[in-house]
Amino acid sequence: MRILYLHQYFNTPEMSGGTRSYEMARRMVAAGHEVHMLTSYREKGYQSDWFTTNEAGIQVHWFPVPYSNHMSYGQRIKAFFAFAFAARQKALSLEGDIVFATSTPLTIALPGVLAARKHQIPMVFEVRDLWPEVPIAIGALKNPIMRFGARWLERWAYRHSSSVVALSPGMKQGIVSTGYPASRVAVIPNSSDNHEFQHDQQAAVAFRSERPWLGSRPLLVYAGTFGKINGVGYMVELASALQERGSDICFLLVGDGQERPAVIEAAQEAGVYEKNMFFESVIPKREIPALLSAATIASNLVIDLPAARANSANKFFDSLAAGKPVLINHGGWMHELIKAHGCGLAMWETPVEKVAEELDEKLHDSVWLDQAGAAAKVLAEQEFDREVLANQLIQVMETTLEGDPSRAAEIAPGNYSY
Structure with a gap:
């Protein structure tokens, strides 16, 4: 597969923050797939346009959009849409067999869906947080119009996704509650890198x-x-x-x-x-x-x-x-x-x-x-071993590309013993 992987906040191990996309994408490469990662470059002043690096075989396309947790909610929303617009242009210029878009932010669905439409290929949408429920709950989205728009965008993203990956059973419940078919939702949590985290x-x-x-x-x-x-x-x-x-x-x-x-x-x-x-x-x-x-x-x-x-x-x-x-x-x-x-x-x-x-x-x-x-x-x-969960993700993408997205829940049901 030639995978167009969209993640606004992709990190390598040399950066701070989560590395789920890096770890999953490098395993896709190891399995013989070609991965083009579209992401943002968050440092200030060093770049002004798209540039590309190779990270463990992943072709990473970076676009400068400054971001930090110190920003106001308004500034963050501007950054979300700035990257969504830039990523749309880039994704349309790249060829692919499947789009994989991972939130947050939810706006990543915009370039993902548009690229999938243009190339006439399926999109798999990954949900890392229940947006917009979480930002609404903490008061980040107070404007009724913005709340309505966020909820509309959430459902629009699901409606245009061939299959969905949820990072927890509770997230799957939230997705299914919108009317999305449960059979097309895989549960693939964040993972444990058991080799890298051996006690030293x-x-x-x-x-x-x-x-x-x-x-x-x-x-x-x-x-x-x-x-x-x-x-x-x-x-x-x-x-x-x-x-x-x-x-x-x-x-x-x-x-x-x-x-x-x-x-x-x-x-x-x-x-x-x-x-x-x-x-x-x-x-x-x-x-x-x-x-x-x-x-x-x-x-x-x-x-x-x-x-x-x-x-x-x-x-x-x-x-x-x-x-x-x-x-x-x-x-x-x-x-x-x-x-x-x-x-x-x-x-x-x-x-x-x-x-x-x-x-x-x-x-x-x-x-x-x-x-x-x-x-x-x-x-x-x-x-939660990374190797196992990465293989499940690859299987979900392969079966979706083959036209059988309803196998997603069978591949990764998310049944954990409590």
Whole structure:
């Protein structure tokens, strides 16, 4: 297949952020397919037009559209449409057998559908978040006209997709609720890179030795975006509760985003900043294995909204691959997985004082840590291995191209044991 792969926020391992598209696309190349990735170049001032690089055999076409989580919602929407317009022109100029467009943002469907129409080829649409439910829930889309337009665009995207890939069972439910056929929706979550995330004791020792404040203290890590949906301020409350208990557990929050200054300010006001809570800037994806090797437990956070419970965050699957227990503070399928498999602490609707008590107990219990870590790795290998899920994605695309999109749900049903 010659695949036109559209993803506005494609990252390589040398960049910070999720690398799902990179990992999936390079496996498509390894399977003998030709992949043209259309994406945005987010740095300022270095480029002014399309340019192409080869990343692990993927032909990556970059177009400069600055973007960051520090932008206002209005600025972000402008960036979404700027890239959609540019990607439309580029996609129309490239030949392909199938279009694969991955959101967010939802506007990626515009160039995807138009390219599929022009070339008279099928489109597979991947849904990474339930748009527009999530931005509406957090107040990012307040204008009634914009809400109507976003909901119309969502249904338009589904209507023009031969098949759809959802990143969680909850996302599939949301898609099917719009009237889209369930048989044409595959569930292929974010994945665990089990080879890359093997525990590295040497890297763990080096990581800790470079941070005098850490030493041998138990370490809880959050590595991700400081966005409104993430609710990272929860960590400040938890650090404060642990400090009151006299616990030696410390927190390392790695990342950037619109809410980061507010979280740092809250940590300072709570008296935990650089005492048991520390902050570091974003790091490339290739450095995350060392970070997780040094961690005692990892975390996945979102604010408690029904629309957010279907999330499929990369950090959760990276943590499983690293064989680390995961602390989670929200409901949904990940919460149920942790409870069922004993691979962490499922703390939805639990008072922060109780969470602190559980953490203080479990992070000083070597037997529990070993058992939970082993359970995490088993889950990563048996349910979420990247090689298996990438092969499912390729099968969905191949059967869609062959004119049999209704096999999508059969190939990747998303039936997980809770």
